[in-house]
Amino acid sequence: MPALGADMESGTLLEWYVKAGDRVKRGDIVALVDTNKAEIEVEIFDEGVIDELLVAEGARVPVGTVLATIRPLAERNGAPVETPAAVGASRTAEVPAAKTAPPMPEAARKPPRAPMPFVWSPPRLPATKVATLPQDGNRLRVSPVARRAAELLGVDLATVPGSGPDGAITKIDVERVAAATAGKHPGATPPAPPIAAAPGPARQAAMRKAIAALMERSKREIPHYYLELQIDMSTALAWLHEQNLRRPVAQRLLSSALLLSVVARAVARMPELNGFWVDGAFQPGDAVHLGVAISLRGGGLIAPAVQDADHKTLDELMAAVRDLVARTRAGRLRSSEMSAPTITVTNLGDRGVDLVHGVIYAPQVALVGFGAVRERPWAAEGMLGVRPIVTATLAADHRASDGHTGARFLTIIEQLLQRPEEL
Amino acid sequence: MTEQQLRGMVLRALTEVAPDIDPTTIDPDADLVEQLDIDSMDFLNIIVAINEQTAIEIPERDYPKLSSLTDAIAYLAAAQTRQAARR
Numbered sequence: 155m156p157a158l159g160a161d162m163e164s165g166t167l168l169e170w171y172v173k174a175g176d177r178v179k180r181g182d183i184v185a186l187v188d189t190n191k192a193e194i195e196v197e198i199f200d201e202g203v204i205d206e207l208l209v210a211e212g213a214r215v216p217v218g219t220v221l222a223t224i225r226p227l228a229e230r231n232g233a234p235v236e237t238p239a240a241v242g243a244s245r246t247a248e249v250p251a252a253k254t255a256p257p258m259p260e261a262a263r264k265p266p267r268a269p270m271p272f273v274w275s276p277p278r279l280p281a282t283k284v285a286t287l288p289q290d291g292n293r294l295r296v297s298p299v300a301r302r303a304a305e306l307l308g309v310d311l312a313t314v315p316g317s318g319p320d321g322a323i324t325k326i327d328v329e330r331v332a333a334a335t336a337g338k339h340p341g342a343t344p345p346a347p348p349i350a351a352a353p354g355p356a357r358q359a360a361m362r363k364a365i366a367a368l369m370e371r372s373k374r375e376i377p378h379y380y381l382e383l384q385i386d387m388s389t390a391l392a393w394l395h396e397q398n399l400r401r402p403v404a405q406r407l408l409s410s411a412l413l414l415s416v417v418a419r420a421v422a423r424m425p426e427l428n429g430f431w432v433d434g435a436f437q438p439g440d441a442v443h444l445g446v447a448i449s450l451r452g453g454g455l456i457a458p459a460v461q462d463a464d465h466k467t468l469d470e471l472m473a474a475v476r477d478l479v480a481r482t483r484a485g486r487l488r489s490s491e492m493s494a495p496t497i498t499v500t501n502l503g504d505r506g507v508d509l510v511h512g513v514i515y516a517p518q519v520a521l522v523g524f525g526a527v528r529e530r531p532w533a534a535e536g537m538l539g540v541r542p543i544v545t546a547t548l549a550a551d552h553r554a555s556d557g558h559t560g561a562r563f564l565t566i567i568e569q570l571l572q573r574p575e576e577l
Numbered sequence: 578m579t580e581q582q583l584r585g586m587v588l589r590a591l592t593e594v595a596p597d598i599d600p601t602t603i604d605p606d607a608d609l610v611e612q613l614d615i616d617s618m619d620f621l622n623i624i625v626a627i628n629e630q631t632a633i634e635i636p637e638r639d640y641p642k643l644s645s646l647t648d649a650i651a652y653l654a655a656a657q658t659r660q661a662a663r664r
Contacts, residue, residue, distance in 0.1 A: 479618040504616040
């Protein structure tokens, strides 16, 4: 069970997309996991053949539990294949598990032929502690695939007897009912309206608890320092509006994407702010994976990451964030997006506040905040004028960096925003 | 599209972009962004979904004219008429 976010302690395996004997390659989505905050598609970082699925659908297991084993593909060109466990585990290990994670267990260094766990189990969290999730009183247990099938086929889920674990409704159950109904009424019922994916009260409570634990840890352990800078957005916004006039709706840019792009580029030049504080030392991130705080309407928030954000063009970043927001709303995030952020941005501008003094997502070492872009009186070159102004803030971990570094970082952001055409 | 169809299409766009909102609770005359807690990225996704359904290109400066459900339907109906006249 990968750590999908620093605040995750356990997860429920909702559905396997693979079975023993299936060939998988890096980036394949192999399972769907419920973290209490969202349903996350788990990707794989190895190549090989699924040897065995160790966790049943519907089971709730602690982070670090081995979900399945993968047999590496046979040697290629006579050279032994890299041990895949190292690949699969290191990605999730970097982030929150790092603190509790032991060095790579001996088992993972075995000869490549042996089946490898793609997520290994730290000894502190025994894999044997497998508990099934108790049946939720009023919420049907339905696999997402079954839910989609029900929407498509116009089947009322309340009428479907579940045959999965704990009576969970599977896709086959839905299809069985749909087939039976279609037989009786050739006209078939019109598709039901999409089911609102509003999180239930149980999930909301769990999410609140997860956020509470993470924020508590952050404020207890991280000596935050805060800086703020007001930035003139006239050049950036004029450029953006001009661009958008010429663009079809689907390719339009938002100022929030511009700000994210600028942060990614600025932090690439200030690596002291990009990474993690682990075991008393700073561990730089391997790339800029930009966490984007997305608030959920039911309450709570999720901060998935845009991978390699500093190497994306503004258009690519905009498309990535638009997709990320849409999938967050629909509860379709992927594991690599949840475990990887090296720095996080929160933009509360849409909510109308002027600035945000953020709380860092431990073990990250910096959080960048933006408030609303507002027209303000602004003095420049001896003249007073009205300009659109945004307040950028930085909350940073004083163990990992000093105010001087943070100040340079914010001024780089300001400079980049004066040259939007270079993004 | 009739007004009724436009309404259905806008509601579908809303629930597609934000499956976590309940379309039955929408006050047609209240500001959509405020009552549904929509952010700018959601709003753009809604505009894109409407564009895919109707081929109406809504320029950025017209976004404020789609602030409520009633306003949005009126705007789209007018845009449709203009589009038809041009053909």
